[in-house]
Amino acid sequence: MSLGAPSVLEVNDLRGSYGPVRVLHGLSFEVHASEIVVILGANGSGKTSTLRAISGMISASGSVKLGGEEILGKRPEVIARRGVAHVPQGRGTFAELTVEENLRAGAYTRKDPQIDTDIERWYGVFPRLKERRGQAAGSMSGGEQQMLAVSRALMMSPRLLLLDEPSLGLAPLVTQELFQRLGELNRQTSIAMLVVEQNANLTLKIAHRGYVLEAGEIVASGSSAELAENDEVRRAYLGM
């Protein structure tokens, strides 16, 4: 829709399924350069499946274009190499590896020499990670693991960051700090982000645009301001 460079992510008629059970019923949405887009949805609405379909973890049909190039049907590791960084639900930490090793794992696909400087950068953004750098990642708290997961994803210097319910299992204060950081990151590095969440008011604060997902179908979309005003959204997600 936007005239400028092709949007970072273009999804058309996305249908995903787990074996015989069909979960996504023809989603279409897109994420533009340096934009944060949120997909709001209750439990079981297909949020996680949407991200997993994009990153190739589940079988899907339709079309998913990354910077104009079709990536649907490719293996997850290939999609990751194309620049899609996916922070899975429950953070997917490498529990037995140390914090630093988790970060280095993130940079697995990179050949450039700035890996060490990047690690120091993320230690700067999340100082607590630096304190625990030699510690096994599994022994850290939920919040710390979330910060590690985001940093690890960003170590891939991706074009698009997928975040699956980052607020899951975090204390409100920690969630607030995390979302604030995500906003700052987007403004500093103008990296495009697609966040699926239930926590509407926090996400809508930092998101530019958003969609509402119910039972595998998009039922509403618009700028974050419009969505904040939308009655349905207010009733379902803002508890107003």
Next chain:
Amino acid sequence: MTLFVQQLLIGIGNGVIYASVALALVLIYRTTGILNFAQGEMALVTTYVLWQLTDSGVPIGAAVPLAVVVGFVMGALIERVIVRRVEESSALTVVIVTIGMFLAANSIAQFFFGSDSKIVPRSIPDKATTIADVKITLQPIALAGLLVLECLVLWLLLQRTKLGLALRAVSSNPDSSRLVGISTGTMLMAGWAIAAALGALGGAAAVSGGEALDASLMQRLLVFAFAAAAIGGFDSPLGAVVGGIIVGVANAMTTTYLADANNGVDWLKGITLVVPFGLIALVLLFRPTGLFGRRVVERV
């Protein structure tokens, strides 16, 4: 006293062989979660290849590394062609596949290389020195050195290389590994390849002192290698090494003192296997996942 030292050295010599095979078992278990019954028989095949190389003129010094490379390639092929299809299936299904490989490998090896015993030139010269009137042969010392080298190389590979990091990442969380761009398939193949190479070294060690090579070479060790891995804790390479040495020394000491025909414990006479398995039971009673095994924390 000298007998004790000699037996200790023999125990260490044998222990190194058990440790090498146990190391291969542990490596495959850590990277793929599979207990590979056919590990020993894969090492038998590479040892037959070693014999074939020396038989057709290749000096032993070059034949051993070549055999290790053949082992490496064979391990990768076996994972890619046979094991990959069942990697997603239940543990029991995979155990049956490895048992199938166990039966097939021995039989196919005999089909190609014949059933008679073979002679492999010594890879460790038959030298001996006497220190404080204790006659010490070179073999156990050299084998211990080989094992230390093996551990060092393995440690460096796992801890200090990108491949090592990827291997450990896949073994820790396969899904997340794919999300950061690591191809789990390639890593599983690498795990099997490295393990098969270690097994090849174990096989070469088993015939390093001119011992005879025949189809039962590795089956005899299977029980001891498993014992070593179990005592050490199945997910720790260091445990496999320590376990191997413990089993080797325990065997030597049992034969010499406990099960000896004229002065040993009467009911134990001739039963050499009781101590390694007594040891397993003992260790596992106190440390259910072995000396160095990670305690499996079950998230309720």
Next chain:
Amino acid sequence: MKGLPMTTRRPTPGQRVSARRGRIVGLLAVVALFAAACEGPRDREIDALGPRPTVPGQTTPDGSTPGTPIVDTSQCPGDPTTGISGDTIKFGVSLPQSGLYAAFDEIRKGADAHFAYVNEQGGVEIAGKKYKIELEVLDDAYEVPRTTANVNRLINNEKVFGLFNVVGTKNNLAIRQTVNDLCVPNLFAGTGSPAWGNHEFPFTLGTLLTPYPLEAKAFADYLKENDPDATVAILKANDDFGKAYADTFKAQIEGSDITVVAESDYNPDNPDTKSQITSLAAQEADALLLAATLLGCPNSLSAVRSTGWEPLIYMSGTCTSKTIIAISGDAAADVISVAPVLDPADPANFDLPGMALYREKVPEFAPDLVEELDNSIVAYGWTSAAMLVDVLSRSPAADRFSVIETARSITFEDIGVMIPGTTMSTSAEDWFLGETFNLVQYSLADGFFKVISDGPIDESGKTAEVAGDSLVNA
């Protein structure tokens, strides 16, 4: 499947249905049993089996009176000419052809070569008629349950005339009862166990291999002659094989100055004997009796060498094959053993008549054995086959009873690669065949065993007494 029917609850509809279904099953079963009349491979008529044949009381001291047979076949069932059809006589073999002991199959290949040679000349003549010898071979991978299954199948299905060269002491012991009940000759059981002297089982005949007790006696005698106050260490397998050597040796040295100073067992499944040899070496005994088999021998020899201990070593006759000696390399120097037949690797024997025939015919009839020619296992197979042909040709009639009777009182001379001028014989009292042998010593320089006894040692008739009742009739 419903719970066990005896529950007292009122039968719910489901159970009433299953009860009715139970009745249908019962009916079907009974019908099936009577419907079994339709012919199938199940052979209907069975041979009336009398009580097991009992051996007649031993005859008068001057040996068996003429006319009373050594083997009482009065109670034997079935037709003794089973296994003969037209001009072929069929023998059954069960031995390892797969698994860890597949190397033993070389024996059968040697025998096949001999039978091919004999058949090519029209076959063996029994009581005026020529028969071609046919071998039906089944693989038992050296496992006892499969040997019993194979032998039942050879006797009942394949209807063989007799069994030939079944390998393994336990394997032959497991079928001893069956061949006795059915009066099927089991000729040349492939082991030197003293158990083949047990008169209760006339249908199992031992082999030309020197029985283990005689080997122990030969070593004891050698020591009495050459080192009368020797100290001896014994390394033995922890089974009947090792026991036969050790018990006999200790009995033989009683009353002499020879003493056993150390003894150690090893498990034949794991022939790594470094520990055992090292603990024996500590005693620095003058001599070592090595009662080991297969890889137990070379591993022990190289272990002895690496400890620096230099005893006079007696090694079991089962280890004198070329491949096993080659594995020991120069650790085999000066090892003593026995050789019941000529060593096919010794060029001095090449032009002896028996050996010449062997070296000429084997490549002709078994081309894949060309490089195995000087392997004594193949020569042993060839010679056992020659002995079988000799027994058959001397049997008064082509039936099982005559053949076993002939085999029980026969003298072999110059058969296969036997030592020229020696005989191997059986009789009513002496049920052991392989009782003549050369005492030999391995010469590293020449690469084969050289005879050190002044001429062959003849212990005919002595095995039973040497072994003693506990070993023979265990």
Next chain:
Amino acid sequence: MRRDHFVAGAIGAVALVVLLWVPQYFDADQTRVVAQGIILATAALGLNVLTGYNGQISIGHGAFFGVGAYTTAILMNDHGWRWLPTIPVVIVLLAVVGALAGFPALRVKGLYLALVTLGLAALFPDLTKRFVHGVGGTNVVQPPTVSPLLRGEVPGIVSTPKWAERFVDMDDQWRYYMILATAIVVFVIVTNLVAGRFGRALVAVRDHETAAAVLGVNPRRIKIAAFSLSAVFAGIAGSCAVLQSGTANAEATEVFQQSIYFLIAVVVGGTATRVGPVIGGFVVAFLQEWLTDWVNAIPGIPDWVSERPVLTPAFFGIALILLMYGLPDGLVGGGRRIAARLRRRSTPGGTTPRTAAT
């Protein structure tokens, strides 16, 4: 569900009839192979309780099989017992031995338990060589009263009793029926046990030991019971093997092989299914006996393959691998999947309702 129930009953009835009919039609050797299948099935039924329903992997049940075989053989050989009375002794003895062997299972799980049982299988032959005084100084025990072809006047001989003479005219047939009867009793006991509370407890402890404990199931008792039960049935299988082959023997390779065959039978048949072990037992027995003959009978097999019996274990190993490819959850599991697929295709308008799932 009612239709499946009837179908299962019918199949069961037909199978029983066929099994009863086998010795009447087939010759002694073929009957022996079917009996071998029944023996393997009996042991697999027991192991399935331990490995299938309770999730504890054992590769050492060859040792319990051996204990059962030796108990029966020694009682018959040295004390002149008949075959049937030895079964209760085997049951009691194996129940105790199985329970003792089960203690490590309380501390040790999965892989480590499998290795402890492997140790059992490796140790057992050595113990028999040391303590059993069998024929000719070996550890082969051969009760004369079960020599496969003996009959008639020898006291205590296991041969066809008078009342059964109408159906059975040869000894191997009578022994086959005794083995079959024992197996049926074992099958009924196991299926009922597994169908009831004990079965549910087994599965609960398998799937989530802690949760099971919370619900009042005592995991320790259940694990020991599973071990003990599986040991008893392996022992009974051992006694049946003595009845059929006439000898009790234990070598390291044989005991290891027995243990492997039981596990294969359970997995190939289908773990945690009632009929799986029975089917698995027959599949293993038939493959083990006849696979090489079948392969060599394939027209066009080059003789450098058919002339080399050394390949026999290879055929068996490859067959196992292919079976696991085709039917990863066993013949019964696979069968159910196929049946379900057929049933779904046959239901009219079977479009799956739209289900919401994350």
